[in-house]
Amino acid sequence: MSSSGVAIWCGSTNSATEEGKELNDPRVLTDVGDVPVQEIRDCGVDDDRLMSVISESVKLVMEEDPLRPLVLGGDHSISFPVVRAVSEKLGGPVDILHLDAHPDIYDCFEGNKYSHASSFARIMEGGYARRLLQVGIRSITTEGREQGKRFGVEQYEMRTFSKDCHFLENLKLGEGVKGVYISVDVDCLDPAFAPGVSHIEPGGLSFRDVLNILHNLEGNLVAADVVEFNPQRDTVDGMTAMVAAKLVRELAAKMSK
Numbered sequence: 001m002s003s004s005g006v007a008i009w010c011g012s013t014n015s016a017t018e019e020g021k022e023l024n025d026p027r028v029l030t031d032v033g034d035v036p037v038q039e040i041r042d043c044g045v046d047d048d049r050l051m052s053v054i055s056e057s058v059k060l061v062m063e064e065d066p067l068r069p070l071v072l073g074g075d076h077s078i079s080f081p082v083v084r085a086v087s088e089k090l091g092g093p094v095d096i097l098h099l100d101a102h103p104d105i106y107d108c109f110e111g112n113k114y115s116h117a118s119s120f121a122r123i124m125e126g127g128y129a130r131r132l133l134q135v136g137i138r139s140i141t142t143e144g145r146e147q148g149k150r151f152g153v154e155q156y157e158m159r160t161f162s163k164d165c166h167f168l169e170n171l172k173l174g175e176g177v178k179g180v181y182i183s184v185d186v187d188c189l190d191p192a193f194a195p196g197v198s199h200i201e202p203g204g205l206s207f208r209d210v211l212n213i214l215h216n217l218e219g220n221l222v223a224a225d226v227v228e229f230n231p232q233r234d235t236v237d238g239m240t241a242m243v244a245a246k247l248v249r250e251l252a253a254k255m256s257k
Ligand SMILES: [Mn+2]
Pocket: 100, 101, 102, 185, 187, 188, 199, 228
């Protein structure tokens, strides 16, 4: 998180978002600090407890009306405890727009039901989401498709993106539920735009595709996460940190509307 954190305020760009929100305004973006996940893990707590710590931390942020959490990973395992907290705090399910190369919906991955590849199975089982739209998908197994069907997930694959893009850039979500949650895995982007991720998967979205979807989305955006930026892989001039930071900036602007 630290290098994308620095990139959010980087002097090579200015403090305005594309649609003219001022990030210097604390009503648009305020850093409330980190959850010390690694330190907690090092204390030997089990995964159930670790997930609870993340959920309780998000709920604590939401006490501070009108703060809306925008959580930075880490890997995609955080989406489950964050969405759970948002849904429990607001008192009902949300609609989720999930941008990712992968559906992250395995029942269990490498023996871990809380893995980065299982978060959306836990979210759907828990009833924390009504609709789940997955966009950018281009690495999906038979189990991923079956789990998608089982939970009624709307999976939009990259192979049909040119056909679906008009629909995806005019989304209206969150009506009749508590609002909209956006989860952005940086690997939804083509590696040409964002090589600094753990799982390189060619054939992805352009940065402008993602911005078009976000900017045009209609709905009350109550929370979001940006995950899977990997600073250790960000060897091309820190470019992916800037990409992740711009996602955070534009999401913050969208959330402050
Ligand atoms: Mn992914």
